[in-house]
Amino acid sequence: MMDSLTARELRDRIAGGEVTSAEATEAYFRRIDKLEPTIGAYLSLFREAALERAGQIDRKIARGEPVGALAGVPVAIKDNLCTAFGATTCGSKILEHFQAPYHAHVVEKLLAADAVILGKTNLDEFAMGSSTENSGLQQTRNPRDVGRVPGGSSGGSAAATAARMCAAALGSDTGGSIRQPAGFCGVVGLKPTYGRVSRYGLVAYGSSLDQIGPVTRTVEDTALLLQVIAGADERDSTSVPEKMAPVPDYTASLDRPVEGLRIGVVPHLNAGADAAVQQAVDAALAVYTAQGARLVELEMPHFDYAISAYYVIATAEASSNLARYDGVHYGYRSPEAQDYVEVYSKSRDEGFGAEVKRRIMLGTYALSSGYYDAYYLKALKVRNLIRGDFTRAFEQADCLMLPVSPTTAFRMGEKTDDPLQMYLADVYTIGVNLAGVPGISIPCGFDETNLPIGLQIVSAPFTEETLLRIARMYEKQTDWHRKEPTL
Amino acid sequence: MKGLLNDICANPGKFVANKMSTKPYKIIVGLEIHVHLATRTKMFCGCELAYGEAANTRTCPVCLGMPGTLPVMNKTAVEYAILTALALNCEIPSFTKWDRKSYYYPDLPKNYQISQYDLPLSRAGSIEIPLEEGGTKRIRITRAHLEEDAGKNVHTLGPFSAVDLNRAGTPLLEIVTEPDMNSPGEVRALAQELQRIVRFLGVSEGDMQKGHMRFEPNVNLHIEHGGQVFKTPITEVKNLNSFRALERSIAYEAARQYEEFLETGQTLQMGNKKTFGWDDVHEMTVLQREKEEAHDYRYFPDPDLVPVEVGPEWLEEIRGRMCELPLAMQNRLVSACGLSEYDAGVLTGERATAEFFDAAVKLGADPKRACNLLTQVGLKLANEAGTPVDQLKITPDHLAKLAGMIEAGTISATAANTLFERIAKNGGDPEASAKEMNLIQSSDSGEIEALVDAVIAEQAQAVQDVVQETKKAKKARGFLMGQVIQKSGGQANPKIVAQILSQKLDAMK
Structure with a gap:
């Protein structure tokens, strides 16, 4: 079964001429045809274009021409990444028919690496949510249990990867939007250091927090994709120049364990998670200590304030970032509007969903004159304190290990009426975005109902190479990542 | 208040505010000035700046504010802005940043403008302006900061409005003065002096008609009565497309505000600032907005841009591009060359003219003769050709020779004018041309x-x-x-x- 291969294995076989990209792409589309009606991971599919592109890559290989790191590998991308083909909807009615005239930087990188893009995946509207239920266009189900959410906001990418409806995928992570759905669906997801991957062409939610990252079935595949998308881009002033942080070879050193690994643990944090999650994380720690790692108990005194700070900063930025969707220049315009003020108010009222409106209002309020100091400025100060917590932590430990989410995947509709409960799903991931550090989610077990549990590993800025090696140390000792969903 | 009004009406002569003026009030004016910087490309994208092109042809995804696009700072614009701020004697802090200013308007594609809020790239400067009665006056500059311009709404195409975003993203230097001007003439003088400065520096074409420079005065009156000063509500005047309109609008506003004060007795209070537009046809200001709306721009630092550090090295590099400024040059031409204030003023109207003159004098030309030739013939020709004087075919060397020939009595002043014009248009050597045209004078x-x-x-x-x-x-x-x-x-x-x-x-x- 070609769709059982990892991206790396598939790439090697395609490049080696054992299988063709066209065969692999067709196999994935057969899988999609079978499962998509149940899972609903994709908002758009590019069947013809993908097969044509696969054929081109196959011909290149047949001619003996050099091919890229993702030669012929069928991948999926989250639908908040701009593509010059098809629509870029952000899961929103307001951009349902929006066609970008340009590719996101990461899309250019994927294409340059000879990847085949199968389609674009569902997400919470404008990446705001933790279950993908906030998509204005479609529902996505968790392949591990179709009665449950896939997590979010990169729920489509995680579900498609877990259900083997793509070899690997890209997501975006503002407060946990890659790691949490990866945990819920039992796959690997990495949020790189802020500035490691160019945000050009990623439709902004919280600009100071957003990062693009891989969602894959193995740590090795994550390394492979990160290699392709990482690096400076002059179109994104916040992407870090090569000379300040060169991009290492993430795959070369992957199998080398980290000697004398010091793992930071924060006992009071783990205590907030469900028993099954705590047990799985503890068991994972034991896998590391068995390999000679040492546990270092750490205090992260400001971690508990992360959610509060996040929902001020992210929404403040979002209120400004989403101001441009006004029905004037592109996107949805209300047919009811009588004058230009109504073009704004009605188009936005009809085009945005409830959660997006809630966050725009929250952010607008936080930035309002008279409230700015009490909310936005205070949140920035808290953010600095949280950053300090992480800096001190990485003076004492090589990484931090904690759960991805306090629970496993919840039922569809379970939290849709209680936004605060929904926000708490990201309690362990949000601080990582505020600090700008890299974090990875890897499968570390299942609960009593057979739902996957994720282990989160966090490391210092621009130490993805080490982070991946640490994750790989665990993956080599365990089989969780091989457990396919039964569909 | 009623008592006061009766008093004023009965004895208007009592309300003499200052010795210079016979009017019973003092005019207080501060200016907000927007200057388009003449960079090759826009403030945050690679689109070339152009005026008068077909609508929306000078745009890209970034200046159209499309989803996922990001701004990248134009370093030249920052350098032009700092150079101008240095010419205005401003302090240049070593750290400046970009902020988003939020408001909804169709010509603003992102519905926020990238601007500078609490940490502008310059502050606390001053400008010397020449006064009509001679001498100069120092006007304080509050700050100068950079921002991106908006596009234009077009309402003339039919029963709908259209948006042209060619201008969106043009680098805009906003200069704010303290309320230090006290007459229409001073306001005009500042505007013209600033125009001369930006043109000398080469940072802007400074053409008011083309919208390169926009002046928005804030005007009110201080009316003195019985040792007490009554301040009238401030009005902001918009839509001023010429120096003349700027000057007239101040005079009109002063008279209007005084009349209004006599009628209503209304004084300056929080929130009673009004906005007026200048009607160029009827030469009057027209009320646009009754009350200054409680604008909340929700400024916050733009997370898409990194702060700018202006280190000493970079600052010195920019300072190195500073030229002699027009007023200093004007004073030098008076003191060192013996020219009149008027002549020196005309010569320093444009940097090209001033430098042309300087070069001719350096080559030995008599300053007065060189000045006459340059201002009476050179500027007329340059104006006709629509170019600076140094784009004509005549050189400072030619000018120096012509001045010398007048001095030596070889040609008459009139003949020199004729020769200047001929050489400016066709080139050629002054002496040969004089002979050829039979313009050599007889001294036999x-x-x-x-x-x-x-x-x-x-x-x-x-x-x-x-x-x-x-x-x-x-x-x-x-x-x-x-x-x-x-x-x-x-x-x-x-x-x-x-x-x-x-x-x-x-x-x-």
Whole structure:
């Protein structure tokens, strides 16, 4: 079964001429045809274009021409990444028919690496949510249990990867939007250091927090994709120049364990998670200590304030970032509007969903004159304190290990009426975005109902190479990542 | 208040505010100035700046504010802004940043403008402006910061509005002055001085008609009465497309506000600022917004851009591009070259003119003669050709030679003007051209004496008027001069003609 291969294995076989990209792409589309009606991971599919592109890559290989790191590998991308083909909807009615005239930087990188893009995946509207239920266009189900959410906001990418409806995928992570759905669906997801991957062409939610990252079935595949998308881009002033942080070879050193690994643990944090999650994380720690790692108990005194700070900063930025969707220049315009003020108010009222409106209002309020100091400025100060917590932590430990989410995947509709409960799903991931550090989610077990549990590993800025090696140390000792969903 | 009004109406003469003015109030004006910087590309994207192109042809995904696009700072714009701020004697902090200013308007694609809020790139400067009555006045500059311009809404295409985003993203330097101007003339002087500065620096074309410079005055009056000062509500005037409109609007506003004060007694309070638009046809201000809306722009630092550190090295590099500023140069031309304030002012109107003049003087030209040629002929030709003076075919070397030829009596001043024009249009050497055009003057006294004798013989009436010193004597002398010159075919040196003519006529007395 070609769709059982990892991206790396598939790439090697395609490049080696054992299988063709066209065969692999067709196999994935057969899988999609079978499962998509149940899972609903994709908002758009590019069947013809993908097969044509696969054929081109196959011909290149047949001619003996050099091919890229993702030669012929069928991948999926989250639908908040701009593509010059098809629509870029952000899961929103307001951009349902929006066609970008340009590719996101990461899309250019994927294409340059000879990847085949199968389609674009569902997400919470404008990446705001933790279950993908906030998509204005479609529902996505968790392949591990179709009665449950896939997590979010990169729920489509995680579900498609877990259900083997793509070899690997890209997501975006503002407060946990890659790691949490990866945990819920039992796959690997990495949020790189802020500035490691160019945000050009990623439709902004919280600009100071957003990062693009891989969602894959193995740590090795994550390394492979990160290699392709990482690096400076002059179109994104916040992407870090090569000379300040060169991009290492993430795959070369992957199998080398980290000697004398010091793992930071924060006992009071783990205590907030469900028993099954705590047990799985503890068991994972034991896998590391068995390999000679040492546990270092750490205090992260400001971690508990992360959610509060996040929902001020992210929404403040979002209120400004989403101001441009006004029905004037592109996107949805209300047919009811009588004058230009109504073009704004009605188009936005009809085009945005409830959660997006809630966050725009929250952010607008936080930035309002008279409230700015009490909310936005205070949140920035808290953010600095949280950053300090992480800096001190990485003076004492090589990484931090904690759960991805306090629970496993919840039922569809379970939290849709209680936004605060929904926000708490990201309690362990949000601080990582505020600090700008890299974090990875890897499968570390299942609960009593057979739902996957994720282990989160966090490391210092621009130490993805080490982070991946640490994750790989665990993956080599365990089989969780091989457990396919039964569909 | 009613008592006061009655008092004012009964004794308007009591309300004399300052000695300079006979009006019973003092005008207070501060300016908000927007200057388009003449960079090649826009503030945050690679689109080339252009005026008058077809709508929406100078745009890209970034300046259209499309989803996922990000701004990238134009370093040249920052350098132009800092250079201007240095010319305005501003402090340049070592750290500045970008902020988003939020408001909804169709010509603003992102519905926020990238601007600078609490940490502008410059602050606390000043500008010297020349006063009509002579001397200068120092006007304080509050701050100057950079931002991106918006596009334009177009309402003339039909029963709908359209948006042209060619201008969106143009680098805009906003300069804010303190309310230090006290007359329409001072406001005009500041505007013109600033225009001269930005043109000298080469950072802006500074054309008001093209919208390169926009001036928005904030005007109110201080009315003194019985040791108490009453301040009228501030009005902001928009839509000023010329220096004349700017000056007139201040005068109009002052009169209007005084009248309004007499009628209503309303004084300055929080929130009673009004916005007026200038009606150029009727030469009056028209109320646009009754109350200053409680704008909440929700400023916050733009997370898409990194703060700018202006280190000492970079600052020195920018400072190195500073040229002599127009007012300093004007003063130098007066003190070192002996020119009048007026002439020096005309020469320093454009940097090209001033430098052309300077170069000619350095090559030995008499300043006054060079100035006359340059201002009377050179600027006229440059203006006709729509180019700066240094784009004409004439060089400072030519100018110096022409001035020298006048000085030596080789050609007349009139002939020099003719030669200037010819060389400016066709090029060529001054001396060769003078010969070719037969413009070399004769200074041969024998030849001239013969001509003088002939004229004296022919013009008995005029000679008589001079000799008998009638009322017409002066006129007659000039007439005889003219006749001699005419007889010489314009080639006789007027100095020598005058000398010989005087000798002969005096001898007849």
